[in-house]
Amino acid sequence: MPPVILVTGGARSGKSSHAEARTRALPGAPVYIATARPSDDEMRARIARHIADRGAGWDTVEEPFDLVGALDRTDGRGPRLVDCLTLWLSNLMFDGRxxxxxxxxxxxxxxxxxxPVVLVSNEVGMGIVPDNALARDFRDAQGWLNQRVAQVADEVEFVVSGLPLRVK
Structure with missing residues (x-):
């Protein structure tokens, strides 16, 4: 079976660049499954930075909601990088799904x-308890989602300050 790899860590921890390197090291042409929605200027700038940082050679599929469909449609085309589960979850929750x-x-x-599939996800449960119900619901849901994906993953890495720590 091909590997399923979960790369998690805090914001700006280096998890995306580490996941990109892991994906490129796998055989085949890499596919980038982007879950971000360009909803405002700041998010468009973030997306542009990610595109510039990863460089050429990626086949990009933009899918903010139907992640399972995107995985199934791209299966067999090469290793896939899903960046990221955190935005995918927030898309679902904010859309009322x-x-x-x-x-x-x-x-x-x-x-x-x-x-192979490499998934990026934020670890959001290591800080203070949020002061509002929506943020607490999101934090809890993200933790539960990460646990479920980690259970089925062959490897789990936690990235801190650009350095990966193998967890599983």
């Missing part, structure tokens, strides 16, 4: 992939 069946579908899809 029930994220839990989507998470179950994702873990099921990861188990059937023929090509």
């Amino acid at each position: 029930d994220w839990e069946p989507q998470a179950a579908a994702l873990t099921g899809a990861l188990a059937r992939q023929a090509s």
Whole structure:
């Protein structure tokens, strides 16, 4: 079976660049599955920076909601990098969609992939308890999503200050 690799860490920890390197090291032409939505100027600038940082050679698929469909459609084309689960989850929650069946579908899809998958996700539960219900709901959901994906992943890495620590 091809590997499923989860790369997690805090904001600006270096997890995306580490995940990109891991994906490029796998055989085949890499596919970048982007979950970000260019909803404002700041997010468009972030997306542009990610595109510039990763450079040429990536086939990019933009999919803010149907991550399982994107994985299934790109299976067999080479290793896939999903960047990131955190934005995917926030897209679902802000759109009023029930994220839990989507998470179950994702873990099921990861188990059937023929090509490797590297997933990036933020670790959001190491800070203070948020002061509002929506932020607490998101923090909790992100933690549960990360746990579910980590369970099915072959490898889990936690990136701190640009340095990966192998967890699984």
